[in-house]
Amino acid sequence: MSGLRIVLAGGAGHLGALLARYFHDLGHSVAILSRSQRRFPWPAIFWDGEHLESWIAQLEGTDVVINLAGRSVNCRYSNANRASIMDSRVRSTRVLGEAIGGLNNPPRLWMNSSTATIYRHSLDRPMDEDTGEFGGHEPGVPTSWRFSIEVASNWEETFFSAKTPGTRKVALRSAVVMGVDKGGAFDILLRLVRFGLGGAVGSGQQFVSWIHELDFTRAIDFLIKHEDLSGPMNLAAPNPLPNLEFMRQLRRAYGAPIGLPAPAWLVEIGTFLLQTESELVMKSRRVVPGNLLRSGFCFAFPEWEAAARNLVTRWQGKT
Secondary structure: OOOOEEEEEOOOOHHHHHHHHHHHHOOOEEEEEEOOOOOOOOOEEEOOOOOOOHHHHHHOOOOEEEEOOOOOOOOOOOHHHHHHHHHHHHHHHHHHHHHHHOOOOOOOEEEEEOOHHHEOOOOOOOEOOOOOOEOOOOOOOOHHHHHHHHHHHHHHHHHHHOOOOOOEEEEEEEOEEEOOOOOOHHHHHHHHHHOOOOOOEOOOOOEEOEEEHHHHHHHHHHHHHOOOOOEEEEEOOOOOEEHHHHHHHHHHHHOOOOOOOEOHHHHHHHHHHOOOOOHHHHOOOOEOOHHHHHOOOOOOOOOHHHHHHHHHHHHHHHO
């Protein structure tokens, strides 16, 4: 596919940089909409994610818009942070819908971030797009976990209700993207392993859904090319695994002989001190990419063991 014009809204973050590099290297034209004032290797247009302003012109005649905007959930869920997490996602999606709906030549495809956290805490079976059950009312889990479901549900409702009849829509229900950039999820997990703290979290039975950064970018590319695909898409490797085994394979990939476990009570203390939420590591996310697999997408890294080895080797090459 030659010469696409791609706009990444909220493209200054980790995933934005990942996708911008990938598509730029393939020869496509990439621009980002960002609040950041720093310099980028590609055109950057200022937007605030809330108001219809001059950035709208950047969307006219664009082939693909990918919205990645949203405040990080790696924080305590105070009232102020809850409002910021919700508003940054819903408002940016709403204003993009208004902009696209008013264009003379709208993009053929609008992809909007969502999250695999929309599914319930699942130990018993995997969750795909057709049979997965939304969370929020599971017995035996903290009521505070409902907030993540509310965010995901409002996010997708705003996206799919936007009046953009000439534009195909895909909601990206992404699992945790594992890459080697500093500050990402893999970097944080490997740091625990390096300091001997990479044991099981809580019971270790909760499932971890993940996707290698290469497969994340390849899946986005696949969805762009396959114009028959629309609606929710789970972006996750096909083989989630329990936290206990996930951390064991990461330790083995790095060569760490031991990893001290973190019981649930210690996780609560640790996440409080780090000003984040225990849900991020305690909720069982057993998400599988049903639509991608049925459509013929082949994962480069379907298993965590090989993905962990690849990531560790690349991380060591950067240090």
